[in-house]
Amino acid sequence: MAFWWVNHKQTRDHEVSGGYLWSPFRNANGAYNQTYENMRHAQVGDIVFSYANGRIGAVGRVTAEATPCPKPAEFGVVGDYWSDEGWLVEVEFVEVPKPIRPKEHMQAIGPHRPDKYSPINANGDGNQGCYLAAIPDTLGHLLMALTQADELQLDKKLKIQESEPDAIVLEDLHQIDLDLTIPDTQRLQLAKARVGQGLFRKRVLMLNESCRVTGVTDRRLLIASHIKAWKDSSNAERISGYNGILLSPHVDALFDGHLLTFEDDGRMHIHESLPADVLERWSIDPSMKVEKFRPEQAAFLAHHRSVFARKVA
Known part of the structure; x- marks a missing residue:
């Protein structure tokens, strides 16, 4: 020490x-x-x-x-x-x-x-x-x-309090632990990133000061969400801050479920299967335009939009 x-x-x-x-x-x-x-x-x-x-x-x-x-x-x-x-x-x-x-x-x-x-x-x-x-x-x-x-x-x-991961997250953590090709330091970073902690969250916070949609700034209430899903990302992409977006929990639920997505310039798209009363009750204006995204995020957003476009319900 x-x-x-x-x-x-x-x-x-x-x-x-x-x-x-x-x-x-x-x-x-x-x-x-x-x-x-x-x-x-x-x-x-x-x-x-x-x-x-x-x-x-x-x-x-x-x-x-x-x-x-x-x-x-x-x-x-x-x-x-x-x-x-x-x-x-x-x-x-x-x-x-x-x-x-x-x-x-x-x-x-x-x-x-x-x-x-x-x-x-x-x-x-x-x-x-x-x-x-x-x-x-x-x-x-x-x-x-x-x-x-x-x-x-x-x-x-200084112990970091983490929420209890679900079964899918636990399986991903198990796969990280089994992959001996990943260096020990990166294995720890990946494990923390999978549960929304550590280096990934900090990198997302570096690039975002508030929820893109609600404007909430209290970090305790915000989720650092992957734009390109964990299962589709390389290890480098999984801890890249550019592959992250800071969202309030209810907005994250829509974004993570590909019921809501964004253009690079900040225009929002809502999936046709989402009931209109959800947006009304959650005070989300589908015509709003959020802050423009960084050029480094374009590829991640393109992937998110492609999954959004293929979503049936």
Whole structure:
């Protein structure tokens, strides 16, 4: 287990609540950045301290290693100068029992600062030119004590709650487990993706801020649904964020059942077999046009429309 310190003032709330870290591959000018490269070195089980606005307020455990991922849509105008592609590391965060301002503890922290790529300057100010920094174990344990994070049972606090899968999902999970050609790390990602968790859900959330149809933004109430069905997708497609759409549960029921589909420009189509009163009771306007989809989603949507067109009832 290693310790890391992330400086993420502008994106802190998105990353801590979303359960991830994201950085571009390189600086805006294309130059190599060691603190971005560090994203590739974080391992499952490592501890990450979240520093923003002059304080360490959260601690997290890495749950999945770095994978290429588009810049989160929720960043908005923040980081406009960053490239649109970068590294995503899954980290489940919790607030620390005792947030601290490192500037007030430099007598203890100072001797343990890294010699290179330190996340904090000698005067106690955060080094905002540094994103993810490796810190010595001595500093890591010191911060655990100062924030009282050592009193947390992180494995229990950070456990992901998953719903009980149905028989079809269980069979798919069994097939994933039996396929020895899939690397262990990808096998875990696929298993989580099949039950709507992990890397797939995070990637979908990166690209969508709300339900396409209802506009609901509370993530607890939204489903990350595959556009091209799991059974028809390759393993790479199964965890691709572009093969995902964020929907409210009742809309997902229609989309997953191919009773509702979309054109690339956002036009909606409703299957002729769907009773009109369903749309009325669920407040779905069939003439509405949702936000335009990304070019990378065109092939997935085309497949969904083809299944929609073949559906009889």
